[in-house]
Amino acid sequence: MTRLPRTATTFSPPVMEARRWLDGVDFTHRPLINVSQAAPVDPPPEGLRRAMAEAALHTPEAHLYGPVLGLPDLRAELAAQWSASYGGEIAAANVGITSGCNQAFCAALSTLCAEGDEVLLPTPWYFNHKMWLDMTGVTAVPLPAGDGLLPDPEAAAARITPRTRAIVLVSPNNPGGVEYPAETLHAMRDLARERGLVLVVDETYRDFDARDGRPHDLFTDPDWGDHFVHLYSFSKAYRLTGHRVGALVTSPERLAEAEKFLDTVAICPAQLGQIGALWGMRNLSQWVAGERAEILDRRAAIAEAFPRLAAKGWRLLGCGAYFAYVEHPFSLPSDALAPALVREAGVLLLPGTMFMPASDPSGARQLRIAFANVDRAGIAELFERLARVSLPLAPAPATA
Known part of the structure; x- marks a missing residue:
């Protein structure tokens, strides 16, 4: 056959x-x-473009291979800002920079799943998540969203099998647009911890959340890295789509496993895009x-x-x-x-x-x-x- x-x-x-x-x-x-x-x-704004142009002209090492897990300054900056905004303790050692958020997802799932495993995806789902699971032989188990397009933790629990390895959520959601309540994310994290799974939350659109304050308190758990993985994209906030800069925030141990994937697929994220993202984080909050x-x-x-x-x-x-x-x-x-x-x-x-x-x-x-x-x-x-x-x-x- x-x-x-x-x-x-x-x-x-x-x-x-x-x-x-x-x-x-x-x-x-x-x-x-x-x-x-x-x-x-x-x-991107002119200042960010100028920072990238200056680096292209005057920083020779920006054209070379960089660290597989990204530039140390960018990793440290994201860790510091996320610690402040989410109220938890995140270190640079928890942060890996990736070639876009899609690659962060692929890297994270590669550390979690083997062929024949299962992952819960709420439907409607983000199609690139489904495509990656298909191509790696992992079964995407549909979790139909209920009223308001919100996934239900009890419905998720009923779909967990011995082959389940992760629950994947996107908030604010693509394609639905809805912002998952902190209570929903907390319940899903508790479910993941109870069943020995990992909750993966793609927060690509976090910069456009309508709510004031932190969207959840998952990082405040001292052991957050055991059962929670956070994904982010610099593309939307800083208009860096073509430069492919994302982030994977997880435990140092899981990041070491992800490094194997990242080194094999891209060797390192492009440095000019990272330089632009770092300048944006430091200068473009307003x-x-x-x-x-x-x-x-x-x-x-x-x-x-x-x-x-x-x-x-x-x-x-x-x-x-x-x-x-x-x-x-x-x-x-x-x-x-x-x-x-x-x-x-x-x-x-x-x-x-x-x-x-x-x-x-x-x-x-x-x-x-x-x-x-x-x-x-x-x-x-x-x-x-x-x-x-x-x-x-x-x-x-x-x-x-």
Whole structure:
């Protein structure tokens, strides 16, 4: 029997697939509204770019291999700032810098799982997490989110088997946008500790959380490294997407295992991006606060404008950080509707089927809107276009 190569065990990259829907469509008279990807489209602030340019010109070692776990100054800076903001004790020895947050996830899971193991992923899930598990022979066990797109610890406990190694959460969530309450994260950590698992929390969008103060107290546990792994991305806060700078925060022992993975895959994270991230952490707190305020205003604009779509049968399932996750009213499944919306409305977004198991029919009714690059006027235009879509509606649900 011929076995499939690892890459053949998963689906094609969703964002790349969606971009192909644009081929042959004329946007001359109706510019495309692209709400498909959660990535800043503007360059970093000038000061950060200057710091990187100066390093490129005057720091010869910036062009060489650096430490596998990242520049010591950046590791120390993140440890100090996270200790202050989360209220726990985090040392530089707990921090590894990675080539983006996706690589941090892959490194962390490589220290946790062997082929045939299982990991709990709430659905809708972040598709790159599912892809990595597929390609490493790890089973992603769907954990359907309940009301408000929040995962339930009791439902998680019921899905744990002897092969389960980790529970993975994303907060603020991609694709749902929801911010997980501290109580939910605390309960999931307690469950992981009770069952001998590890809770992995991807906090890529932490800088755009609407809540004031720390989002959780997981780092205040003196033994936090035993059952908790934190992931972060510098891409969103500092517009460093193309430079691929992320972070893995865990115990020194697990970081030593992750170093094997990182050395094999990339040898080291790119130094110029790290130099930019360090400069940003030291100099851009007020600027990031302004970026957060703008994102929160766009989130408010989504909530304020949504009643127009609600009157047409749409439902807002979740909203926050970069995302609104919605249920559409049309008879077309979302994987057919999303390409149709490119042609019908000049809107590019992603279908819920990209965030759900094929066996879950709810994905066919759902769509993700990544609104971070669309201002209030753009959001108003987006909703205007969606409200005008005249495709056949799904039949109303039968009543008893």
